Amino acid sequence: MQSPLEALKTELEHFGEKNDNAYSERSKRMLNITRDTGEFLSVMVRATAARHILEIGTSNGYSTLWLAEAACTTGGSVTTVESSAYKAGLASDTFSRSGLSEYVTLVHDDAGATLTRVTDASIDLLFLDSERSEYRAWWDQIRRVLRPGGLLIVDNAISHREQMTPFLNLVESDKDFTSILVPVGKGEFLAVKSAGDA
Numbered sequence: 093m094q095s096p097l098e099a100l101k102t103e104l105e106h107f108g109e110k111n112d113n114a115y116s117e118r119s120k121r122m123l124n125i126t127r128d129t130g131e132f133l134s135v136m137v138r139a140t141a142a143r144h145i146l147e148i149g150t151s152n153g154y155s156t157l158w159l160a161e162a163a164c165t166t167g168g169s170v171t172t173v174e175s176s177a178y179k180a181g182l183a184s185d186t187f188s189r190s191g192l193s194e195y196v197t198l199v200h201d202d203a204g205a206t207l208t209r210v211t212d213a214s215i216d217l218l219f220l221d222s223e224r225s226e227y228r229a230w231w232d233q234i235r236r237v238l239r240p241g242g243l244l245i246v247d248n249a250i251s252h253r254e255q256m257t258p259f260l261n262l263v264e265s266d267k268d269f270t271s272i273l274v275p276v277g278k279g280e281f282l283a284v285k286s287a288g289d290a
């Protein structure tokens with residue numbers, strides 16, 4: 093029998109698929125990560141023993157559940173940022189039903205503004221799954237908030253390769269980061285910050 097958390101994930105998967113088939117406007121679509129991406133994030137959090145996790149782009153909280161479930165095992169927690177009031181409302185409901193509320197802080201705000209308030213070198217793992225056209229403008233803040241050895245994971249690196257290329261080139265050309273493209277889900281781009289860079 094499925095655990096309540098597994099049942100909630102399955103429910104959200106079905107809801108996301110049905111909802112996203114019914115709407116074409118991005119503002120109404122959930123645009124959730126795939127299940128194998130959730131499994132990948134879970135392994136990454138555990139393998140890196142990430143404790144301070146920042147997610148940009150919450151939607152209704154599906155990906156956050158994977159991060160928070162893993163954060164329970166590392167003694168960590170997830171701060172997740174969502175600018176849409178509608179989706180932040182759905183995510184709030186997801187987290188209260190998940191049994192993981194104490195491991196999640198939901199910030200209803202613009203991610204660019206939120207990033208400026210994050211302490212230097214304080215984030216172990218940052219999962220970026222938001223408005224792709226904004227990533228280049230956020231890069232200076234993202235590289236500032238990641239700790240030495242911190243890991244950036246970006247979704248849609250294969251599914252939206254063309255849109256992502258300017259940002260991926262920017263990260264790849266940064267001498268303080270080592271990156272790789274992983275063919276899981278919609279394509280996960282990983283970049284780790286040099287351990288020697290403060």
Ligand SMILES: C[S@@+](CC[C@H](N)C(=O)[O-])C[C@H]1O[C@@H](n2cnc3c(N)ncnc32)[C@H](O)[C@@H]1O
Nearest residue numbers: 123124125149151154155174175202203222223
């Ligand atoms: C692809 S969806 C996130 C899906 C989620 N990670 C999941 O897998 O369940 C992208 C989300 O980013 C949000 N978003 C877009 N621009 C944003 C911004 N500037 N600040 C914060 N959130 C933003 C959108 O409202 C949308 O819910």
